[in-house]
Amino acid sequence: MIDVLNIRNQFPILNQKINANTLIYFDNGATVQKPLSVINAINNYYTHSNANIHRGVHTLSRIASELYENSRTTIAHFFNVSNAQQLIFTSGTTESINLIAQGLSKSILTEGDEIILSQYEHHSNILPWQLWAQENNGHLKVIPLNSNQELDLEKFETLITKKTKIISIAHVSNTLGVISNIEKIIKIAKKHNLVIVLDGAQSAPHMQIDLQKLEVDFFVCSAHKMYGPTGVGILYMNEYWLNNLPISKTGGGTIKSVTFNETIYAEGALRFEPGTPNISGVIGFGAAVNFINEIKIENIYKHELELINYIQNKLLELPEVVLYGVSNVKAGVISFNIKNNHPFDVGTLLDKYGIAVRTGHHCTQPLMQFLQIPGTVRVSFAVYNTKQEIDFFIEKLKKVILMLS
Ligand SMILES: Cc1ncc(COP(=O)(O)O)c(C=O)c1O
Structure with missing residues (x-):
């Protein structure tokens, strides 16, 4: 109760x-x-600890960096992710899906490939794939709904061909509220070696999600739907993609060393987080997850x-x-x-x-x-x-x- x-x-x-x-x-x-705990966490950060993270030796920078990384650890625990580096902070679900689509377009996707979505996807989980398909003669295939307005998973397997590379699907429909049978989807997708992208924008605020159990390639969600601030979210990727997903955005903070001829990138999450991130947002996100954990x-x-x-x-x-x-x-x-x-x-x-x-x-x-x-x-x-x-x-x-x- x-x-x-x-x-x-x-x-x-x-x-x-x-x-x-x-x-x-x-x-x-x-x-x-x-909740007040989230508002106060952001307020406290700006009142007492505001500094840029990761590159400072001074006290405030160390405190800000610690608060930022603590949030990553808190959120990793929440989703039962063993290595917190697998969580990349982005501006939210939409940006996360765009980064995945761009990364996969430079790795596994080739001309004429197919991507499977469902009839109830949010535009944010259609347009990044559609953009790629339009530029690369690709195809979006759609899992239809049955007469109960649930995903027709019998049809899912019949959509898969040798050209199918990815399934990207909502865990919970933002319009209908129905929960996708993700265990079954994963089973079918794995049988056919599809990369699995799970849009958790509408599941993460409501349901327990264990990313070690689910074994998806990518999982995304937004803090603002989870009692946290706007403009921040996560892109989770499994260890394979953490080491192999090509980057689509780059800049300060992502590197080990730079010359005009060559850059050696940092390992882990930093490789995907260029520029000054949304520090207060990430700290607020951590407070939001603590709020959920308390209840x-x-x-x-x-x-x-x-x-x-x-x-x-x-x-x-x-x-x-x-x-x-x-x-x-x-x-x-x-x-x-x-x-x-x-x-x-x-x-x-x-x-x-x-x-x-x-x-x-x-x-x-x-x-x-x-x-x-x-x-x-x-x-x-x-x-x-x-x-x-x-x-x-x-x-x-x-x-x-x-x-x-
Ligand atoms: C299922 C789903 N996917 C993606 C999004 C996009 O989320 P955001 O606007 O936070 O990037 C939403 C937002 O409502 C959503 O419900």
């Missing part, structure tokens, strides 16, 4: 009124609110799943509502529409009651094309959300339905 009231007290933003109502923040899939990610998952099942059952009682991706094993997210109404109208009216939901295509236009809808209303939860908030939301949603009918 988690103490939601105590947790809510750690989020000052939740106490404010929006349009004369107490804020109900159901847009956590886009970005989650930040325990398993407890967060349980609490949010209860909320998902609670809201799903309430919505299923409303004949005007069409729900997408209905399932009782989901992480964090549900999507729906009010029949014959545009999601923007529903979202705008809910905002009048202080309820923040996301509306639109959620950067998953190919999924919208499959569902033949312009968008959905998406409710996404975090650990501080409650059943009382859901009750208020349902009461106001009924009013919105009346207003729109």
Whole structure:
């Protein structure tokens, strides 16, 4: 059992009124609110320890470097990564996928190759691959959804040919909230020697992830969806890629030695982190993971799943509502529409009651094309959300339905 009231007290933003109502923040899939411990960690860094890292012998630089590297260790433990150097700090999921796509384009990908994605990928896990495909006569192949709006994994294996090199897939759909059967996907992918890229943007905030068990080649996520600051995330790579992925960005901080003719690069994470990184962001990310650890990610998952099942059952009682991706094993997210109404109208009216939901295509236009809808209303939860908030939301949603009918 988690103490939601105590947790809510750690989020000052939740106490404010929006349009004369107490804020109900159901847009956590886009970005989650930040606890005081994260805000204070960033504040403390700038107040007491601000200095550039890694290259200074003075005290503040040593402290800043230690705080930065401590975050790497904390996050490595969180994902059960044995060597913290396998975690590269980037600006977030999007940058991480771009770096992987660029690195693989210089190593394993050749003209005409194929990359497998799924129907519910976020644009950030489509466009970097599409860019490569357009420039190299490559092909994107898509795992379709079955009638339950889950990945049709029977079809996955039939898509694989000798030209298939990579599968890059969301662990959890940011629009439907459904959890990919990643163990099965990995098994099939390994049988065919595919490189596996796992987009954990929507799984890392909600579920326990053990990267030693999962054995993917790459895993990516963003701090801002995990109670941390914006502009920072990770790119995890296994030991093989840590030593072999060609770099796509370079500059100060990545090297052992430089002449005008030749550079010898540093080993480990530094090779992939050119320039002054987002030091305060990384420190805030470490504090965010400590916040999750205090509650325990398993407890967060349980609490949010209860909320998902609670809201799903309430919505299923409303004949005007069409729900997408209905399932009782989901992480964090549900999507729906009010029949014959545009999601923007529903979202705008809910905002009048202080309820923040996301509306639109959620950067998953190919999924919208499959569902033949312009968008959905998406409710996404975090650990501080409650059943009382859901009750208020349902009461106001009924009013919105009346207003729109
Ligand atoms: C599944 C998924 N992948 C990628 C992204 C992109 O994340 P970011 O904007 O933090 O880079 C998101 C963001 O919503 C997402 O939900």
